[in-house]
Amino acid sequence: MSGEDSEDGDPAERRSPTIYDVAEAAGVSPSTVSRAFSRPGRVNARTAERIRDVAHDLGYRVVPLARALPVGRTSMLALVVADATNPFHFDIIRGAQDAATKAGYTVLLADTRESDLVERQALERTLPMVEGIVLASSRMSDSTIRVTAKQRPMVVLNRVVTGVPSVVTDISSGARRAIDHLRGLGHDRFTYVAGPEASWTDGMRWRELREAARGAGPKVRRIGPFPPTLEGGVEAGRALRREPTSAVVAYNDLLAIGLMGELIGHGHRVPDDFSVIGFDDIFGAQLVTPGLTTVAAPLYQVGSTAVGHLLAVLNGARPQTETPLVVPTSLIRRRSTGPHGTDPVA
Amino acid sequence: MSGEDSEDGDPAERRSPTIYDVAEAAGVSPSTVSRAFSRPGRVNARTAERIRDVAHDLGYRVVPLARALPVGRTSMLALVVADATNPFHFDIIRGAQDAATKAGYTVLLADTRESDLVERQALERTLPMVEGIVLASSRMSDSTIRVTAKQRPMVVLNRVVTGVPSVVTDISSGARRAIDHLRGLGHDRFTYVAGPEASWTDGMRWRELREAARGAGPKVRRIGPFPPTLEGGVEAGRALRREPTSAVVAYNDLLAIGLMGELIGHGHRVPDDFSVIGFDDIFGAQLVTPGLTTVAAPLYQVGSTAVGHLLAVLNGARPQTETPLVVPTSLIRRRSTGPHGTDPVA
DNA sequence: CAACATATGGCAACTTCTTGCCGGGCCCGT
DNA sequence: ACGGGCCCGGCAAGAAGTTGCCATATGTTG
CATH class of the missing domain: 3.40.50.2300 (Response regulator)
Known part of the structure; x- marks a missing residue:
């Protein structure tokens, strides 16, 4: 009486395999498969390897979203910049990116086009997906920033907001x-x-x-x-x-x-x-x-330091809210400066 | 002997409210709450408004991840660039960003540092989280690109790969x-x-x-x-x-x-x-x-066109794989060109 | 050899939200 | 007045994982 779907062997409609598929193919329970991937050591080495082999054959890959749901860890960080086309941010972006990647995190970039409204909307949207936030050149008020910082670990760049960790240059x-x-x-x-x-x-x-x-x-x-x-x-x-x-x-x-x-x-x-x-x-x-x-x-360093501290906080470190993290500066002498004209040097 | 956590009424440890909390507070079932947010019209207008009020009071916000799980839509796009510090990419990034945001999508940026290995790893990590991919200045081989394009809708930039939609300049x-x-x-x-x-x-x-x-x-x-x-x-x-x-x-x-x-x-x-x-x-x-x-x-346009097409494909349009999408170019005359020296013009 | 500790796998409940299906109430037409 | 549709809300079964707790099998020790 019910509609009969013929679903066997239709190659076009195969969805990607889950731990259940792997479990069945490997003759173990789904929980064992889960542990084989996320809890090394918890499962017998030989079993684990067999599972990994089967998984590989099936083309299985863990869906990070599904993993994130129960544990609440999305492995994502938001990087909010006022203007992605301002060269000032380039190296910050890359520094943040590198540090995040190194720790297995992915960065979600939001360009706020110098608008605090857009910035708030961007935060609204990304905040529930990420574990932490880096705010570069925020156009929001201190108090808005503090409110947001209550919801997720946050680091602000080139600005000092009391109560929120920050990275500034010297x-x-x-x-x-x-x-x-x-x-x-x-x-x-x-x-x-x-x-x-x-x-x-x-x-x-x-x-x-x-x-x-x-x-x-x-x-x-x-x-x-x-x-x-x-x-x-x-x-x-x-x-x-x-x-x-x-x-x-x-x-x-x-x-x-x-x-x-x-x-x-x-x-x-x-x-x-x-x-x-x-x-x-x-x-x-x-x-x-x-x-x-x-x-x-050292803009690259500003970005990577920020992410570094953010990750530390996520791992339980106490956020450094008292004094900002400061990165050193240096003077680069090029041709736009010279001796005072009224006193022509030899 | 064991550490006793006092967790009752500890304001620091309250987790964010779910549709269940809202449902209870509003005196309806969770499914109704869900529909009130994601299926406008399906639920009585007055009920919906009441639910929204309650939700607002409780500070409820939908967790996009949890929504993404059953429906398979993460509302995220990956933008993979070879070098985030190359000014060439700046406007592309912003163009993509803008187009995505306008459609309610969030972009996930990956900088591959000109390495096809890093690029592959980045894809590996981000691919399962996103609905589509924009590949700018990919360093991967055509065949690798094609394989990846089978897994998710994809648009490549400034490059033509047969079978994969692309955006190029004229x-x-x-x-x-x-x-x-x-x-x-x-x-x-x-x-x-x-x-x-x-x-x-x-x-x-x-x-x-x-x-x-x-x-x-x-x-x-x-x-x-x-x-x-x-x-x-x-x-x-x-x-x-x-x-x-x-x-x-x-x-x-x-x-x-x-x-x-x-x-x-x-x-x-x-x-x-x-x-x-x-x-x-x-x-x-x-x-x-x-x-x-x-x-x-028009780099901005390259980025926004790419995302535009990607979104169209996600909404069911047929990917344009035959001919690339081309954006116009123009010559900007500045001072680095002048008349041929051997023929000094008046 | 018995008693206990350890390693390993399974069960089932849980994360938050969506959705197909069901059913009660109400309105309408005849 | 009564049957048929709508409208709208609820039930429960997922979506793809994780994990506390339990049950074995195995190893260790006295």
Whole structure:
């Protein structure tokens, strides 16, 4: 009376084999198959090998989803970046990716296009699937971040949110190096070209530069804020030319590059008329003419450190919420900085 | 003797609510809750609303994994790129990302670091979790790709594999435009700087360039292969200087940029001594001095087209395996090309 | 050789959600 | 007024694994 499905031997409709199929073929119970894969040692070595052979013959592969359900471990991490097309994120992505892969984790990438709404939606969607989150250049408020961090282990990058572990670059020593370099070249006055107001990093960079310049150092001035893009740099260039200083430090490389372009486009020479320093050493900093002197951040390391800490937390370590994890910076000297023009060196 | 866990009422250990909790609180059965969320219309509007309210109060959220298990739909796509730090991929990633998100899909990114072994492992791991795959710049053999394509819907980028849908840029018209441009500037002889031998794109570019140059066109020569990186470009520059031609077309922008750097570093002028054209218009092509003339590919569109087709296939459309989907290219004229030096124009 | 410890496999319950089928209540047509 | 359909909610059987607990078989020890 019931509909009779002929399902025997239809090759087109074979679904992928399960542990039950393997179990039957190997003459053991499904639980033994399960253990043969997920609990090495728990099952007799010979039995295990036989099971693996049978499984291989059948083309069996564990469905991670089904495994994840009972144990609650998806082996996935979310990496949320504000802009996947910003070279700043490239190495972070790869660093995170590598560290995750090495630990058997898969990364789920979300590009939020600089929008905190999109960012929230992305989190909404990915959060239940992942075990942990890395937030790079988040555009959300501290409090939203803290709320989210309660639901899953989280690490934020280049930003400090109390109560949430973070990875930042050593801005302080980077700033000092930049100032020392400039001073060594005879500059006694420089301009800081500020990035977005909401950026934690921007505030820090300005603060540390001022700090480093205190005392015997050069005088500092600040213009901005400007959007941290090439276009922002062009804007900044115009502003700078109205009140020039012989040296300028930009919030980031993109801004610095845009700025240099504008200056050179208006007949100024870099570094003869203006010495320019950026931050981050992104792809492109060494391509422009002249090559950009910049405070390099080991972006790859930022990504891998973040994932490393996240994984540690997932394995029971206490999240480091007191002080941020800091990765070292270094000054890369290229051609965009030179001796102060009013004092032509021999 | 055993450690006593007090777990009652411990707020830290509450697991997230399930449809059962919601069902109980709302006084309906779990299946009704399930339907209230996944089968709109199937359940009475008032009941549905009540359920949603209760669910919201409880902070319930569907666990996509658990949903995926019975229906076999994970709403995830894998995007496999050869090198996540290559600017070539940035816009592809974002294009894919956007298209996927718009359709409610999440993308899982895998960086294979130019290794076909890593690529295979990445596929191994991600394949069972995703509904479809986009392969950008795969380093695997055609046959391996075909085998994988049997397991999941797949689209390959910038490569044609018979039997597998693909998205490619319009190389032929791009090549023609490049040649016409060069000819218009008076060049009657140029060098093609080849990329990796295994690259399908490289073969095509060379073929189409030669084709476009046939007849009244300029004479063409080919050097290489070189790795498609800045360093490869430096190498290529050395080779070119041994047997110069006034114009050169490089496999991609990275190579072109490296090449220009080498030439300029050795006292040659671009475009006065050498006109240089690249392919792709990656980030950085407009940054270098002189700005690089290049055959631009709408990389964002490549990514979104690929995902678009993939989603169509998942929704039952027939995969387009006969002819590749092609996106248009255009020539972006910048400062790296100029009139042939032996014929100084007024 | 008996008593106990250990290794190994099986049973069945559990993870969260979906869905085919069933049935009670209500409305409608005749 | 009564039978036939709809509408809507519930039951229970999956989807593919994991794992606590138990039952053997085997090994070890006194």
